[in-house]
Amino acid sequence: MGVSNQRGFVLATTIWMVAILVLLAGLFHSYVEEQVLQALALQERMQADLDMTSTAASVHHMLATRRKTLAGLTVSPEDQNLPQDESVSRMAQVGNEIRLDGALYRGVGRAYFSIQDQWGLIALNAESTQKVLEEVLPDAVGSQRAKELAAALADYIDENERRRINGAEALHYQTAGLPVPTNWYLRAEAELGNVYGWQALFESESRVNWREMFSITYSNALNINTAPAPLLQARLGLSAEETQTLIEARNTHAFSRLEGVADALGVINVWEEEEFQFFPADEFRVKIWCQDCSSYMVQSLTITENGLDGPWLMDYSYLAPTTGETPGNEVARSVKGSVF
Numbered sequence: 001m002g003v004s005n006q007r008g009f010v011l012a013t014t015i016w017m018v019a020i021l022v023l024l025a026g027l028f029h030s031y032v033e034e035q036v037l038q039a040l041a042l043q044e045r046m047q048a049d050l051d052m053t054s055t056a057a058s059v060h061h062m063l064a065t066r067r068k069t070l071a072g073l074t075v076s077p078e079d080q081n082l083p084q085d086e087s088v089s090r091m092a093q094v095g096n097e098i099r100l101d102g103a104l105y106r107g108v109g110r111a112y113f114s115i116q117d118q119w120g121l122i123a124l125n126a127e128s129t130q131k132v133l134e135e136v137l138p139d140a141v142g143s144q145r146a147k148e149l150a151a152a153l154a155d156y157i158d159e160n161e162r163r164r165i166n167g168a169e170a171l172h173y174q175t176a177g178l179p180v181p182t183n184w185y186l187r188a189e190a191e192l193g194n195v196y197g198w199q200a201l202f203e204s205e206s207r208v209n210w211r212e213m214f215s216i217t218y219s220n221a222l223n224i225n226t227a228p229a230p231l232l233q234a235r236l237g238l239s240a241e242e243t244q245t246l247i248e249a250r251n252t253h254a255f256s257r258l259e260g261v262a263d264a265l266g267v268i269n270v271w272e273e274e275e276f277q278f279f280p281a282d283e284f285r286v287k288i289w290c291q292d293c294s295s296y297m298v299q300s301l302t303i304t305e306n307g308l309d310g311p312w313l314m315d316y317s318y319l320a321p322t323t324g325e326t327p328g329n330e331v332a333r334s335v336k337g338s339v340f
Helices: 002-065 129-136 143-157 170-176 189-194 198-203 229-236 240-252 258-265
Strands: 101-106 111-117 283-290 295-303 312-321
Touching: 002 111, 002 283, 002 295, 002 312, 129 143, 129 229, 143 198, 189 198, 229 240, 240 258
Parallel strands: none
Antiparallel strands: 101 111, 111 283, 283 295, 295 312
């Protein structure tokens, strides 16, 4: 009996040891697998960051060195020379430009980018901004509310504390628990959320993403070749169908005069020349996405010889959280050239 019991104890002990070893092996395998997955995820994030940074650097270089036309930014080296034919405008379209209307393009690796000419947006710091806002906003918020928002912005950036009709000064901000006006020009479009009443517009349910409609520039002569649809419709007084017709026409051949706009729409030119333009500025908003990333890069830069880090001056740069689906291959265009 003693020998039999001893053998049974040894067998049971062996089985328990095997079970423990199997359990430990399983735990170790799970640990290793988790570490491998974390390493792969880290590698993907690092590669995504590298793709976005490389794309941003390439875009900066193109904006600083490539020739612009009415249609956008040229890419091919042979397109950098000015036309030899004097009958051809220096601004004439060459056909392979990167559009400067916020269109999406493929960048390096899994990155995507867009470039928005800031003359195609509403200039928040221009003298005529109050008038322009009273033209553009009524369809979204009504005529009276549009006047209030326009006046509040004018009061926010002017150098005095006198309140305009429909406007807002320090007392209104203090009552609402907001920082008082800076009485100076806006430094970034995001600062518009600090202006009395404007945050409600951004948070409202609207077919227009109003956050994307503004720039911190100083000219409200709208670039018809780069303006988004809501601004074209409001500033030109068009229907939705006419606006789409205009965008399709400019994507085929960029406009150079208001008569061409009128011809494309089959209407009479009734617009004021000084309120519109057709050539892009040297001020751009650049966005860099990465597929399936949690944030994207937003930059505002001005092309200038007096830049600190290159032939451009970075007005601001920040990461914004990605909401909804990130851009995909089905909507991004390829750059016609060897840049990416």
